[in-house]
Amino acid sequence: MKSLQFKNKDLMPILGLxxxxxxxxEIYKTVRExxxxxxxxxxxxxxxxxxxxxxxxxxxxxxxxxVKREDxxxxxxxxxxxxxxxxxxxxxxxxxxDFGLDYLDLYLIHWPVATKRNVVFARExxxxxxxEEIRLADTWAAxxxxxxxxxxxxxxxxNFSIKKLTELLADCKIKPEVNQIELHPLFQHKKMLxxxxxxxxxxxxxxxxxxxxxxxxxKATNEPDMFENPMVILMAEKYNCTPAQFLIAWxxxxxxxVIPKSTNPERLKLNFAATEIKISKKDxxxxxxxNKHFRYVTGAFFExxxxxxxxxxxxxx
Ligand code: A2P
Numbered sequence: 001m002k003s004l005q006f007k008n009k010d011l012m013p014i015l016g017l018x019x020x021x022x023x024x025x026e027i028y029k030t031v032r033e034x035x036x037x038x039x040x041x042x043x044x045x046x047x048x049x050x051x052x053x054x055x056x057x058x059x060x061x062x063x064x065x066x067v068k069r070e071d072x073x074x075x076x077x078x079x080x081x082x083x084x085x086x087x088x089x090x091x092x093x094x095x096x097x098d099f100g101l102d103y104l105d106l107y108l109i110h111w112p113v114a115t116k117r118n119v120v121f122a123r124e125x126x127x128x129x130x131x132e133e134i135r136l137a138d139t140w141a142a143x144x145x146x147x148x149x150x151x152x153x154x155x156x157x158x159n160f161s162i163k164k165l166t167e168l169l170a171d172c173k174i175k176p177e178v179n180q181i182e183l184h185p186l187f188q189h190k191k192m193l194x195x196x197x198x199x200x201x202x203x204x205x206x207x208x209x210x211x212x213x214x215x216x217x218x219k220a221t222n223e224p225d226m227f228e229n230p231m232v233i234l235m236a237e238k239y240n241c242t243p244a245q246f247l248i249a250w251x252x253x254x255x256x257x258v259i260p261k262s263t264n265p266e267r268l269k270l271n272f273a274a275t276e277i278k279i280s281k282k283d284x285x286x287x288x289x290x291n292k293h294f295r296y297v298t299g300a301f302f303e304x305x306x307x308x309x310x311x312x313x314x315x316x317x
Pocket of ligand 1: 211213
């Protein structure tokens, strides 16, 4: 399995198991199965509401001798209600307690969006705090202290635009090492890839398969299905793989980490094997024609009457 190497020589396996939408009853089997297949990277978050269950499956795998803690890469994310600088450290401690771990490998600010402390899901505009009231730079300073306390080995962000990254880089002690964003052939983020590569940051691609298992309220009507995209089908035939495998290989061949979610043992294996597929430069170039600037996860759930957040100012587009 390829890895991305950090400045301190830590290695993040390029493929991780996405755990968003992994249901409580599916977790144990899926985590144990994926470890047996060879998965070592698990992408988690408080808001996926399943970290305790993931932690107990990891513990059993470690106790059974299937894997060592030091060979695992565990990512989690600070939720919107935890941005206050004096809350960040205790929130991470709760996360570690849930997992039953002493440290995380990577901890990310999940969204550049803040809500009041006890509001997990914002229902009305007044549930939010704007980014002048609660500055990302202050939240970041508390993230830095999580490194200093040894609670996580690396820190980064998720869903950050180039503008927000630039502001953060101008006002930090420890640079973010990862930006996790939605990334697939329908939204190729070429500028972001160039920007992050110049700044020495890695990108993790979420929803690489289009997250077709989102709940109906998180889906728009007539969303494009990447498995049906003619170019993806053509390429999958050329590389003798499934469309899903081609999508994973596309991400890996562009040097991004990728975190497809599956609960199906056969698909877990197919996704793992996809990291070995080499795509030619010419075909990567040809794939650029598929780009549509299309997001499955638009962030529209933060846009409501009285909310300081709009889809436009979220992505700075
Ligand atoms: P399942 O869990 O039944 O395998 P994303 O990673 O973009 O969030 O997408 C996850 C969705 O893609 C899930 O519905 C998952 O279903 C499906 N999926 C994962 N791997 C494959 C695959 N190799 N072929 C087809 N569908 C897949």
